[in-house]
Amino acid sequence: MITFWDVVGRSETGPFMKEQDFDWQVGLEAGKLVEKYDIRYDPEQVVPADDDLADRVYQAGLDLFLELGIYCRDTNRLIKFTRDEVEWALKYAPTSVTYGQGRDQAVMVYRGVEDSTPPFCLCTPVGTSVAEERFVQMVQSYAQEPLADTFSSAFSQTVHGRPIKSGTPQEVEAAIWNVLKLREAARAAGRPQIGIHNLVSNAERTDATLAAVQADFGALPNDGLAVAATAELKIDYERLKKVAFMRHSGHNKYGLYGALMGGYAGGPEATAIVHVAYHFLGLLAFEAQHHCGFPLHLMQSCNSTRNLLWLISVGTQALSRNTRLLVNISPFTAAGPCTEMVVDEIVAIVAASTVSGADLDLLAVARNKHPERSSGMEARIGAEAGHVIAWQGMTREQVNEIVKQLLADYEDKIEQAPLGKRFDECYDLERVQPTQEYLDLYERSKEKLTRLGLDYSLV
Amino acid sequence: MNLLEQIVQATIKGDEEQCVALAQQVLDEGVDPVEAINEGFTKGMVIVGEKFARMEYYLPDLMRSAQAVNGAMEVLKPHLLEHGDGGTQGTVVLGTIQGDLHDVGKNIVKIMLQASGFAVHDLGVDVHIRRFIEEAEKVDADIIAASAILTTTMAYMPDMVKLLTEMGIRDKYRIMLGGGPVTSDWATEVGADGYGENATEAVEVAKRLMQEKRGGKQ
Numbered sequence: 001m002i003t004f005w006d007v008v009g010r011s012e013t014g015p016f017m018k019e020q021d022f023d024w025q026v027g028l029e030a031g032k033l034v035e036k037y038d039i040r041y042d043p044e045q046v047v048p049a050d051d052d053l054a055d056r057v058y059q060a061g062l063d064l065f066l067e068l069g070i071y072c073r074d075t076n077r078l079i080k081f082t083r084d085e086v087e088w089a090l091k092y093a094p095t096s097v098t099y100g101q102g103r104d105q106a107v108m109v110y111r112g113v114e115d116s117t118p119p120f121c122l123c124t125p126v127g128t129s130v131a132e133e134r135f136v137q138m139v140q141s142y143a144q145e146p147l148a149d150t151f152s153s154a155f156s157q158t159v160h161g162r163p164i165k166s167g168t169p170q171e172v173e174a175a176i177w178n179v180l181k182l183r184e185a186a187r188a189a190g191r192p193q194i195g196i197h198n199l200v201s202n203a204e205r206t207d208a209t210l211a212a213v214q215a216d217f218g219a220l221p222n223d224g225l226a227v228a229a230t231a232e233l234k235i236d237y238e239r240l241k242k243v244a245f246m247r248h249s250g251h252n253k254y255g256l257y258g259a260l261m262g263g264y265a266g267g268p269e270a271t272a273i274v275h276v277a278y279h280f281l282g283l284l285a286f287e288a289q290h291h292c293g294f295p296l297h298l299m300q301s302c303n304s305t306r307n308l309l310w311l312i313s314v315g316t317q318a319l320s321r322n323t324r325l326l327v328n329i330s331p332f333t334a335a336g337p338c339t340e341m342v343v344d345e346i347v348a349i350v351a352a353s354t355v356s357g358a359d360l361d362l363l364a365v366a367r368n369k370h371p372e373r374s375s376g377m378e379a380r381i382g383a384e385a386g387h388v389i390a391w392q393g394m395t396r397e398q399v400n401e402i403v404k405q406l407l408a409d410y411e412d413k414i415e416q417a418p419l420g421k422r423f424d425e426c427y428d429l430e431r432v433q434p435t436q437e438y439l440d441l442y443e444r445s446k447e448k449l450t451r452l453g454l455d456y457s458l459v
Numbered sequence: 460m461n462l463l464e465q466i467v468q469a470t471i472k473g474d475e476e477q478c479v480a481l482a483q484q485v486l487d488e489g490v491d492p493v494e495a496i497n498e499g500f501t502k503g504m505v506i507v508g509e510k511f512a513r514m515e516y517y518l519p520d521l522m523r524s525a526q527a528v529n530g531a532m533e534v535l536k537p538h539l540l541e542h543g544d545g546g547t548q549g550t551v552v553l554g555t556i557q558g559d560l561h562d563v564g565k566n567i568v569k570i571m572l573q574a575s576g577f578a579v580h581d582l583g584v585d586v587h588i589r590r591f592i593e594e595a596e597k598v599d600a601d602i603i604a605a606s607a608i609l610t611t612t613m614a615y616m617p618d619m620v621k622l623l624t625e626m627g628i629r630d631k632y633r634i635m636l637g638g639g640p641v642t643s644d645w646a647t648e649v650g651a652d653g654y655g656e657n658a659t660e661a662v663e664v665a666k667r668l669m670q671e672k673r674g675g676k677q
Contacts, residue, residue, distance in 0.1 A: 027519035166558030166611040
């Protein structure tokens with residue numbers, strides 16, 4: 001058995017290492033494991049149906065985690081684990097997590113490869129920057145989606161007209177405002193007790209985050225907070241402070257991991273190994289109940305590229321086949337709202353994730369960079385595709401063909417992807433509903449997707 | 460293959476042992492070390508940077524080549540002044556802005572700037588805006604380059620520009636901004652001189668800013 005406080009203790013006593021040396025080690029060790037386990041990326045098998053490959057990726061991820069451990073940036077020490085400790089943590093890891101209350105309650109459960117259980121849909125603009133006066137409408141557009149099991153936050157550019165700066169009193173004020181406004185949006189959506197999976201996403205400092213997690217502000221006892229690792233396989237005490245708090249408060253906690261393809265790990269094979277290893281980090285250091293991965297292409301800041309789709313699929317299969325962890329994938333698209341390309345990208349990522357065993361964190365568009373470029377429609381597009389693929393009982397082989405056809409339509413456009421429309425251009429803000437233009441565009445895309453094999457009559 | 464071409468190839472391969480040996484050969488054969496740097500090591504790193512931008516090379520490859528060149532530079536540096544050129548492309552003070560701990564992008568920019576001949580003073584992560592300015596004053600920097608990946612931390616970038624203005628030293632430095640939520644328009648809006656969408660672009664911007672500065676446009 002290993003506890004959170006054992007992890008904290010090891011952060012003070014583990015072997016010392018310079019951070020730059022750790023960064024080197026990630027690439028070196030992951031590269032060795034690519035060779036040892038003969039892991040090969042095949043651009044034609046974007047969604048591989050190779051159980052043995054998935055199992056080798058899992059073993060490589062576990063080996064990497066045991067070899068490297070976790071790097072603590074506050075102490076420059078390695079937190080190392082034994083195989084028995086990891087296996088013990090996996091054995092007792094949660095296989096379900098409940099969000100929301102009353103009629104808005106939703107339960108995330110373990111999904112396997114080619115599982116017909118529909119994916120749990122955590123719907124969120126992933127912190128897209130938005131004008132203060134449009135914040136509630138933007139997050140409401142996610143909360144009101146019928147397939148949204150939980151929702152979360154955009155990033156208001158100001159609060160009470162003042163910009164938010166990390167480490168200032170305004171950050172505390174903004175974090176509290178965020179929770180108040182999210183619950184207000186839930187009520188406006190007619191779902192007053194829907195779960196909020198990440199209560200505070202506009203504060204970097206832990207003091208501001210914790211100040212906002214109060215029932216009086218609208219936080220439910222089982223709302224959640226994300227705890228994010230930093231690339232690659234690093235943590236710090238700001239993250240662990242949140243964990244220490246949530247162990248007492250009882251709020252749901254989940255890990256956020258964004259392995260960078262092309263970064264310290266190297267190519268898609270090595271980054272898939274690091275992606276798997278992150279889940280052990282989250283389980284042991286954060287006591288995460290579910291795990292949200294958003295592996296990204298270092299140059300394109302999205303995960304709709306061919307090699308990222310492979311990485312997502314093989315990494316998710318590795319975890320779903322060898323553990324009972326609750327694995328989520330967060331799609332990141334290059335294109336922005338109200339474009340045909342964004343629909344293609346969303347469906348490609350969702351299809352690869354769902355059939356491989358993931359739940360969905362829906363979603364970041366326009367590279368999660370451009371203000372006002374996000375809306376609940378993108379979450380709808382992702383959630384509907386995920387449900388259809390699961391309910392149809394699609395196989396990896398079938399999804400592989402669909403994804404390759406979608407890639408053929410958008411792959412060459414990723415670098416110059418269209419920014420799309422702003423939230424106030426593709427939604428009627430009075431009714432908080434998508435414009436007819438966006439609905440028509442989606443209908444046209446669905447006709448194409450139907451021809452590819454998706455049965456939208458199921459949703 | 461002549462010596463300069465061998466240097467280019469060794470740099471592309473990231474072979475530190477060979478790069479160091481070739482640097483020694485440069486000295487032994489009386490080749491101008493400045494020429495060896497410009498036409499050999501830097502040229503090789505430009506190719507490495509292009510491969511990295513196309514993701515034919517990944518970050519470990521970039522780091523390996525940079526380390527190989529650093530090894531060679533240790534051999535050549537003592538001899539640069541003898542040849543009348545100990546200078547650099549420019550001096551950059553670099554860091555991730557206060558409150559922000561993300562550094563992958565910043566580290567890549569550092570490697571690429573160094574490979575292009577800039578002297579880089581890397582202050583690390585969570586760097587207070589006053590610290591950027593203190594270091595720039597201390598090392599007589601040309602450029603202050605700040606990175607942010609969080610919307611709550613990029614808000615400090617305009618404060619740095621404002622503080623430099625209030626201190627009456629804004630015109631001494633060129634300011635470059637970059638990172639996840641930072642856009643070109645926003646950087647211009649808050650009074651920066653340049654913005655890099657990625658490391659390759661950051662190097663181009665830094666070179667342009669140095670040309671402007673040396674061209675007397677300050």
